[in-house]
Amino acid sequence: MIISLISQKGGVGKSALARLLAVEIAKSGWTVKIADLDPAQGTSTKWKGRRDQAVLQPDIAVEKFRTVERALKEADRYDLLILDGPAHAERGGRDMAAASDLVLLPTGYSLDDMEPQIEAAYELEDGGVAPDRLLFVFCRAKGSDAEDRVARAYLKKARMTVLTPVFPELASIRQAHAEGRAASEVPFSKVQDKVVAVVQAIVDRAGAMAEVT
Template sequence: MRTISIISQKGGAGKTTLALNLAVVARSAGCSVAIFDTDPQASAYQWSTWRDGDEPPVIDCGSPTLLPVKLKQAAKDGVDLAIIDTPPHADIMAREAAKAADLMLIPCKPQAFDIASAQTSAELARSSRKDAFVVLMGGPQRAAVVYSDVADVIEGTDEMEGMGVALAPVMLTQRAAYHHSIAQGQTVTEFEPDGKAAEEVNNLWNWLTTVIDIPLGHTKGENA
């Protein structure tokens, strides 16, 4: 089983949106996937109730001590990919999620306070010796100068030291489909499969499969 932990110490960074959209596109690609909701607000779990029990399953896991136990059980149950959605301002849970991760994703809006906050998650990735990427979320579709400046801050330049983590080459921009789909218990690849938001999520997933070896073709409940 592979584990992707989505970690940001800042609220509103887009962690749950990223987790849900990745989980659904992973399942459509043939993965048996489970979402681990470690946020006391349980937004991912609420979303799952709006789906009337449809896959992928969301596992409520509000205690750091329960996370490794439930991950181990998921692996025994044949889950190929675990996606951990973490709460903001939660050092202990963030450390547990980082420890369990094969890959860390750090969602971040292209704004000064958000980028500054991402530094904490980048430091966690470095101390955990885990591969990590910043995924830009909720920015404008066209802002080349802004994104160039953000890339310089995150990855560094000859004159400026970066965060020590890489910037994902795909971003999820500000699109209404992300909000409308979640409210209906869906994700963008279900809500508007031919839309621009769905294209972004598919591109992000395709890139992820080149970064981490994710088992495919074992969707839970289906024959491989």
């Protein structure tokens, strides 16, 4: 299975979601690799370094790739390959999406965050990616229920599908990241439950998509 994370803007939470998915799905017994396609930042690769230093389990394979094509060669060797893309992934984004069972488009609640992601989604659709493979996820989310409702309504109007659980922005998650952990590896069970719900909903969707491939 291949899941990709794509965004127009940087800092929306792609790499955070990549490591959350990787850790939780690896815990369920799958072999998982994160392809770090953002060599300028190398966020996932640096996180892997901290994770190794802290000797955390499960061990997650992370490797930098300069091209999507090279990363895709790993797909047969793992149960799940996660393509952690760069910002402004115009061309590469299409290649990533075309090869993926599911494409995650992280966004915040602001119009400034949603608009470029909607544009990215339309471009992928124009490039031949099936709309039902595109899934918006509210990431680094902090805001009221009212704000959540307004943002969902906006994306719905743009014909976008949005994951029900949100990936909240929390200091404890920032701290976990600094220690080489994923958001599900914070010491607070309420936070764990919230972010595991995000993974479960994504896995359900990815499973449904993989079946129709």
